[in-house]
Amino acid sequence: MQEYETLKKLVEEAAEDVSKAAGGNKAAGTRVRKKMQDIKSAAQDVRKKILEGREGEPEAAEQA
Numbered sequence: 001m002q003e004y005e006t007l008k009k010l011v012e013e014a015a016e017d018v019s020k021a022a023g024g025n026k027a028a029g030t031r032v033r034k035k036m037q038d039i040k041s042a043a044q045d046v047r048k049k050i051l052e053g054r055e056g057e058p059e060a061a062e063q064a
Helices: 002-022 026-055 058-063
Strands: none
């Protein structure tokens, strides 16, 4: 699933700045906060994709 791969990539990209921000680098903290917003959006995309797949399954609709 492409959405999940995008989410993993964003988390990996944030790793270095998270370490820097933990060390007190304010600019890195700003970058981390922005990246977290991107991660939040990507996670929402994954959730939507999962729900789309579930809604398309006839047996899932019967169980709901």
